[in-house]
Amino acid sequence: MALAGPLRSVDALTGCAAMHIHAYTTRYVPPITGGIKPRLCRPEGGEDFRTAPYPPDVLRDWLLRPADRIAATFGDTASALAWFQGWINDNPRPESYWSRYDPKYDDTPPELPCYQRYEQRLRDHAPAGSSWPLFGPQRKLAYAGLELSGGRNVADAFYTATQYVAAYLICCPAPGYRCPLEPT
Numbered sequence: 001m002a003l004a005g006p007l008r009s010v011d012a013l014t015g016c017a018a019m020h021i022h023a024y025t026t027r028y029v030p031p032i033t034g035g036i037k038p039r040l041c042r043p044e045g046g047e048d049f050r051t052a053p054y055p056p057d058v059l060r061d062w063l064l065r066p067a068d069r070i071a072a073t074f075g076d077t078a079s080a081l082a083w084f085q086g087w088i089n090d091n092p093r094p095e096s097y098w099s100r101y102d103p104k105y106d107d108t109p110p111e112l113p114c115y116q117r118y119e120q121r122l123r124d125h126a127p128a129g130s131s132w133p134l135f136g137p138q139r140k141l142a143y144a145g146l147e148l149s150g151g152r153n154v155a156d157a158f159y160t161a162t163q164y165v166a167a168y169l170i171c172c173p174a175p176g177y178r179c180p181l182e183p184t
Helices: 047-051 059-064 077-090 095-101 113-124 137-149
Strands: 002-004 020-028 070-074 154-159 164-172
Touching: 020 059, 020 077, 059 164, 070 077, 077 137, 077 154, 077 164, 113 137, 137 154, 137 164
Parallel strands: 002 070
Antiparallel strands: 020 070, 020 164, 154 164
């Protein structure tokens, strides 16, 4: 497991670990039954859940998996985003994948104040040197920066011809969860 950025510190008032981010990755061949992907969950806490290659239904449930499933841990958002950008670059996907991140396919009317605020927030979190409007990986990275800065988790997943490939950035600590790196 790679560590990047400053290691976690403990908040003096709450006694909780300071916010940090764990990166998880997974790659597996999904079972296909009659052309329909079956539900890929098992009861949390069981051995199947802890060792399964597929992601949990709830993103923060990655924190219930063993610490050896963590690909990297970051003490700041910038380091997590740099890792995430590298992961996206190392895992190319078809151009058609990125069309869902193209603002021209967003059916929200651009004159709505909420849309304008969201677009401005994306601009604020866009990677340096990005041209506007953001498209493809740059839009995904801006979205990830926006989410992580608010303490929210980020997922990126896609299917190849034979595999499910995914990366997750999970903010820790999360209410009701302990950090997988804390001693038991």
